[in-house]
Amino acid sequence: DAKQLVPNKMRDFFCTINLDQEEVFRTQVVEKSSSPYFGEEFYFEIPRTFQWLSFYIYDKSVLQKDLRIGKVAIKKEDLCNYTGKENWFMLQPVDSNSEVQGKVHLELKLNELITDNGSVCQQLVVHIKECHGLPLINGQNCDPYATVSLVGPSRNDQKKTKVKKKTSNPQFNETFYFEVTRSSSYTKKSQFQVEEEDIEKLEVRVDLWNNGNLVQDIFLGEIKVPVKVLRNDSFQAWYLLQPRENGNKSSKTDDLGSLRLNICYTEDCVLPSEYYVSLRNLLLKSSDVQPISASAAYILCEVCRDKYDAVLPLVRLLLHHHKLVPFVAAVAELDLKDTQEANTVFRGNSLATRCVDEMMKIVGKHYLKVTLKAVIDEICESPKPCEIDPIKLREGDNAEINMENLRYYVDKVFREIVRSSISCPTLMCDVFYSLRHLAAKRFPNDPHVQYSAVSSFVFLRFFAVAVVSPHTFHLRPHHPDAQTSRTLTLISKAIQTLGSWGSLTKSKLSSFKETFMCEFFKTFQEDKFTESVKKFLDDVSSTESKEPSGLSEPVHLKEGEMYKRAQGRTRIGKKNFKKRWFCLTSREFTYHKQQDKEPIFTIPIKNILAVEKLDESSFNKKNMFQVLHGEKPLYIQANNCVEASEWIEALCRVTRCNQKRLNFYHPSAFLNGSWLCCKATIENTVGCARCTADVPADTQIEIDGDRETERIYSLFTINMSKLQKLEEACGSIAVYQGPRKEPDDYSNFTIEDSVATFHTLKQIIDIVEKLNESHEKYQKKRSSSAKYGSE
Numbered sequence: 078d079a080k081q082l083v084p085n086k087m088r089d090f091f092c093t094i095n096l097d098q099e100e101v102f103r104t105q106v107v108e109k110s111s112s113p114y115f116g117e118e119f120y121f122e123i124p125r126t127f128q129w130l131s132f133y134i135y136d137k138s139v140l141q142k143d144l145r146i147g148k149v150a151i152k153k154e155d156l157c158n159y160t161g162k163e164n165w166f167m168l169q170p171v172d173s174n175s176e177v178q179g180k181v182h183l184e185l186k187l188n189e190l191i192t193d194n195g196s197v198c199q200q201l202v203v204h205i206k207e208c209h210g211l212p213l214i215n216g217q218n219c220d221p222y223a224t225v226s227l228v229g230p231s232r233n234d235q236k237k238t239k240v241k242k243k244t245s246n247p248q249f250n251e252t253f254y255f256e257v258t259r260s261s262s263y264t265k266k267s268q269f270q271v272e273e274e275d276i277e278k279l280e281v282r283v284d285l286w287n288n289g290n291l292v293q294d295i296f297l298g299e300i301k302v303p304v305k306v307l308r309n310d311s312f313q314a315w316y317l318l319q320p321r322e323n324g325n326k327s328s329k330t331d332d333l334g335s336l337r338l339n340i341c342y343t344e345d346c347v348l349p350s351e352y353y354v355s356l357r358n359l360l361l362k363s364s365d366v367q368p369i370s371a372s373a374a375y376i377l378c379e380v381c382r383d384k385y386d387a388v389l390p391l392v393r394l395l396l397h398h399h400k401l402v403p404f405v406a407a408v409a410e411l412d413l414k415d416t417q418e419a420n421t422v423f424r425g426n427s428l429a430t431r432c433v434d435e436m437m438k439i440v441g442k443h444y445l446k447v448t449l450k451a452v453i454d455e456i457c458e459s460p461k462p463c464e465i466d467p468i469k470l471r472e473g474d475n476a477e478i479n480m481e482n483l484r485y486y487v488d489k490v491f492r493e494i495v496r497s498s499i500s501c502p503t504l505m506c507d508v509f510y511s512l513r514h515l516a517a518k519r520f521p522n523d524p525h526v527q528y529s530a531v532s533s534f535v536f537l538r539f540f541a542v543a544v545v546s547p548h549t550f551h552l553r554p555h556h557p558d559a560q561t562s563r564t565l566t567l568i569s570k571a572i573q574t575l576g577s578w579g580s581l582t583k584s585k586l587s588s589f590k591e592t593f594m595c596e597f598f599k600t601f602q603e604d605k606f607t608e609s610v611k612k613f614l615d616d617v618s619s620t621e622s623k624e625p626s627g628l629s630e631p632v633h634l635k636e637g638e639m640y641k642r643a644q645g646r647t648r649i650g651k652k653n654f655k656k657r658w659f660c661l662t663s664r665e666f667t668y669h670k671q672q673d674k675e676p677i678f679t680i681p682i683k684n685i686l687a688v689e690k691l692d693e694s695s696f697n698k699k700n701m702f703q704v705l706h707g708e709k710p711l712y713i714q715a716n717n718c719v720e721a722s723e724w725i726e727a728l729c730r731v732t733r734c735n736q737k738r739l740n741f742y743h744p745s746a747f748l749n750g751s752w753l754c755c756k757a758t759i760e761n762t763v764g765c766a767r768c769t770a771d772v773p774a775d776t777q778i779e780i781d782g783d784r785e786t787e788r789i790y791s792l793f794t795i796n797m798s799k800l801q802k803l804e805e806a807c808g809s810i811a812v813y814q815g816p817r818k819e820p821d822d823y824s825n826f827t828i829e830d831s832v833a834t835f836h837t838l839k840q841i842i843d844i845v846e847k848l849n850e851s852h853e854k855y856q857k858k859r860s861s862s863a864k865y866g867s868e
Contacts, residue, residue, distance in 0.1 A: 097178030498616035536576025
């Protein structure tokens, strides 16, 4: 949220998230407010290098261009200082001199020249090779050129490159020569005199500009390199473009307001897979360790202050290697040992419940879309009043009609859920099966515990949470408005209650805190609801294979507006780029002239042969990818790098198991009778580059096992002192078996078998120390081989 943006004035505001100058996300517009609450979450992988993560606040305008009120710009290196906590940031003014991105490749050399009379003078050689990642100007590639200057106290020699048309990655490859010192016999009259000691004050300055033709040129960034660092050596490096020194400085920053952000940023340095073999194997055999509290996976979650940090990579790693179900069963059994009453089974935030929560979020994405997306869309797009709390009813509201509306929505959501068991992922069913039987074994005299053990997850922690926060589970693009959020909250409460086995008896109705909910649930006293829940829970906790229905509706996976190149199916018309609405379902990939219109072109998913990035040089356009199918390639331009990456990932995931997928493709386009990449003149010739995803994989889950292991290694490294203290504690317990007189540092840890725990800890510490050495060697190698002038 933001506050005091325009004091004493009510405006319509929205916020954008930018990687450097590239907008990747945009919030909804909050109308008529000076302190708007956005309340939106965005999670994305960053597909390219960047310097700044920026947030811009805009004042929405109907007739004119939206006005940028201010920005918050956080340097990549500083993101770790703000991660994992809420911070208020003062908005800074948006100054064109501070809006820069990209880098320039320079080679600098200081030569000594001997003149005809034998005297020595110095010459500076500046070779400007290329730039990369310059910003788009008004949505289009820029027309960049560079000025190269030698600047000193009494001189400013400037030279200029040629203008490169329509490119964000211009190849200049131009060399400029500057005299640094003159020979003592130099007689030509000059406007400046250069002495030897002036070298200390000279610097090379390179400015990048967008050629404006008939309008003013736009500043794109600059870099400065002192001449003294060269001496008599050649220096070649990439330099990140910097803002001007006077950029983004203003005395009015206090008037712009502030923005509250909660940023979670992680960056992983992943080594080759063979480095992680020991740690990976130690983690994967955790479910076989007796007792489970002595396993590496359990110890990881014990030493981490925030268990969520450990649970996410651990669950993903175990999922990737098909080891999650036995581990969850083992930690759930340990959890049940400490549970004294059947009605509190799996209700706390234990390791077992957190692992199952994360598993459902990862594995159940598709299941949620199949089950809830259509009904959630109906509730959000055509909302009916559903408020039944007498205190919150507005004047003119009819409580009875609202209750009927709420009942209609609850019935519809409930019906979709209890009919969805056939779509429940097999992995979720296997976990629920284990939990159900463990709970029944722990409380053999309670007939309902086998159902509450499953409903506490699938209803309370999965469906009910997705209903109240559909944007978090990608069921809706944005956070719902206040009235819709209230409706979803009431529906979620009802679903939780209906899903709790045995909670619909008359004795349970009196337990509602709100009288109005008690009255509402009196209409649900029917056996068919409890029987439906029981049958659904039986189905989703069964290990029997379920045959998918051939008549099931296609699932909408992703949709949005992008640009596509005319495919030339007719000979008439120019092959230009046109804006189209694209839609990806589990059956087909289509594009439409407009949203909700009939498709112009359809590609069945089974016909897609490959989905790959397209070189920018093909059409001088960024963020392009290609869909290869039976006809000519479909070339598509996304609106930003994140969107392009998400579309490629979604298309790859849904087509991974296609039998006729290609192994090779052309990374560039076929233009003017030849492929730009390999110069082959036959259009249907085999590709010249290997496809990036030519091996069939799990169509539901995309997990990088090495990356998850690297994250776990990082967590062990951060908590090394706790590991060492725990190791000492286990050694002490093993030697001294008497009672503990005082609480120790390790009293909060679970140590069931000190010898087995000590053995695992020793292995963890040894493996982490070896990985530390490998990381240090890599960092030394990287720092010695890579030159980044201004990073």
